Amino acid sequence: MIRLLLVDDQNLICQGLKAMLSLEPDLEVVGIANNGKMAIEQVEVLQPDVVLMDVRMPVMDGREATRMITQQYPQVKVLVLSTFDDDQYITDAMRAGAKGYLLKDMPSEELAQAIRFVQLGYTQLAPGLMEKLMAGFSASPASTAPSASKLAEVAQLTPREQEVLQLVAAGATNRDIAQQLFISEGTVKTHVTHLLNRLNLRNRSQLAIYAHSMIARS
Numbered sequence: 001m002i003r004l005l006l007v008d009d010q011n012l013i014c015q016g017l018k019a020m021l022s023l024e025p026d027l028e029v030v031g032i033a034n035n036g037k038m039a040i041e042q043v044e045v046l047q048p049d050v051v052l053m054d055v056r057m058p059v060m061d062g063r064e065a066t067r068m069i070t071q072q073y074p075q076v077k078v079l080v081l082s083t084f085d086d087d088q089y090i091t092d093a094m095r096a097g098a099k100g101y102l103l104k105d106m107p108s109e110e111l112a113q114a115i116r117f118v119q120l121g122y123t124q125l126a127p128g129l130m131e132k133l134m135a136g137f138s139a140s141p142a143s144t145a146p147s148a149s150k151l152a153e154v155a156q157l158t159p160r161e162q163e164v165l166q167l168v169a170a171g172a173t174n175r176d177i178a179q180q181l182f183i184s185e186g187t188v189k190t191h192v193t194h195l196l197n198r199l200n201l202r203n204r205s206q207l208a209i210y211a212h213s214m215i216a217r218s
Helices: 011-021 036-046 062-072 087-095 108-120 129-139 147-155 159-169 174-181 185-198 204-217
Strands: 002-007 027-033 050-053 077-082 100-103
Touching: 002 011, 002 036, 002 108, 011 027, 011 108, 027 036, 036 050, 036 062, 050 062, 050 108, 062 077, 062 087, 077 108, 087 100, 087 204, 100 108, 159 174, 159 185, 159 204, 174 185, 185 204
Parallel strands: 002 027, 002 050, 050 077, 077 100
Antiparallel strands: none
């Protein structure tokens, strides 16, 4: 059973999502919060598996709440669900540690499936948002290093680290990578940690985006 916390300042939306997701046999809504501050408090008490997070809310917005939740409770996965597909919102949310960014007009069965994939470790983006996300990261100060410099970074990785990087870009989970490379999941986690440290990245979402950008340039 996947335990869900719904976060949205519009109670009607929360109640609608709760009714819709409660129809899924493997999903359970354990709580509702109306702003980011309340979401953090609820996460501490309820320990959900996945948080469905709105972006624009009073008191504390979804981006800041996502950052604090992913830092304080790394086992909890945050999936943004918003009406806004603005480039900056998407980039900020993913930089904050969100595992995905979806739009509220998506079909209910696709949302339920996206929640399941996020729980398994996959990144989920609404159609067309990857291009916006890549553009946002490419234009940000943290990503303005020359491509030759980034290619040099990748060239310094070990062959195994480069294999892991390519599989992360393809959306593979640690279990998938372990099976494909015939190594343990613990070894995969070690490689991912080394990649994050060597490439100066904060989380797996940033690593996937970095890997996508290198594949696009190759």
